[in-house]
Amino acid sequence: MRRKRLKVALIYNADTGSIPERPEDRGSVADLRVMIRQMARALRARAHDVLVLALNQDLFAFQRRLRRFNPDVVFNQYEDVVHGALYEMRVAAIVRMMGYPLTGSPALALGLSRYKYMTASLLQGAGVRVPPQTRLLEKIGDVNRTAWNFPLIMQPAQEHAGVGLDRTSVVHTKGALRDKTRQILTEFHQPALIQQFLPGREFNIGMLGGRRMRVMPLAEVDYSKLPGRIPPIMSYAAKFIETSEEYRKTRVTCPAVIQSELAREITTTALRAVRALGAWGYARVDIRLDEDGRPCVLDVNCNPSLEPEVALARSAEKTGIAYPDMLNMIISAALEQQPYDAYVPMLGAFTTPALARAAAARTR
Secondary structure (H helix, E strand, O other), rough: OOOOOOEEEEEEEOOOOOOOOOOOOOOOOOHHHHHHHHHHOOOOOOOEEEEEEOOOOOOHHHHHHHHHHHEEEEEEEOOOOOOOOOHHHHHHHHHHHHHHHHEOHHHHHHHHHHHHHHHHHHHHOOOOOOOOOOEEOOOHHHHHHHHOOEEEEEEEEOOOOOOOOOOOOOOOHHHHHHHHHHHHHHHHHOEEEEOOOOOOEEEEEEHHHHOOOOOOOOEEEEEEOOOOOOOOOHHHHHHEEOHHHHHHHEEEOOOOOOOHHHHHHHHHHHHHHHHHOOOEEEEEEEEEEOOOOEEEEEEEEEEOOOOOHHHHHHHHHOOOOOHHHHHHHHHHHHHHOOOOOOOOOOOOOOOOOHHHHHHHHOOO
């Protein structure tokens, strides 16, 4: 069946931030632009009319261009590039207030997922297992208020993509815990998230869909080639710094070789986590097994990377979903009416009466 041709605004953050970028860093804005071009080509290959629209500090210019294009859907690839920035949720909210359907998770889910301690607390309240000893340290003196069971893993409480996770993030003594807390507070200007370091296997669970989330084949992270001096964690270096030992010696196996019963338990846990957080369209859940082999949620990534041939795209390919079709599935989910979502475009600075009428017509 022939799909409808859509006007798609593909938005991303063109701000380079305040952190110098290195050529070997695959998490750079330069690499992001490469991915955006690949996405635009894939969407055009499915006959969509695509406008690539960068947002770089001038929000009014961004809104004017978006209004002129008047897309059927906005493909959201906006990510913060400055430590502690929380604009991902705000950009998503602005686009929705302008009256446009938006791919991926709504603003609330994006905001919750960036506050890692809030996410863990929410999941615990929903009966989803998270690592023990999950705590938030807002000052160095907080270290002395708990009887810790080492080892622990530490990271900035409001970052993502492995930012702030490095070789010193797994600590074994109170002194190291205090030093790492001081470093996070000073360098990232945000609280430190503490959790018990789990010894078991680690899995990534990718999902696609709106009301009916489809779980992709499980992927397992293999740290077996890392030397003992490097902790087996998905640090920033392991994700993005191609010259690092972590990057070269960390592998991902997809589909994972896993017993069916454990796979079902991991899948169920991941789905419960996504639903509790309110993620939509596509997501990735990172899970690690505790000492008893039980899955614990490390992180819920509401809008994970869509880079071709890796991560979610790699898992989708294992089920026969080609890259352009995966992007189309994400768009289809964006065009569904989310449960309990009142679709009310705002007038004035955000939109025009004609656009408001068009947006209202989409809800009928």
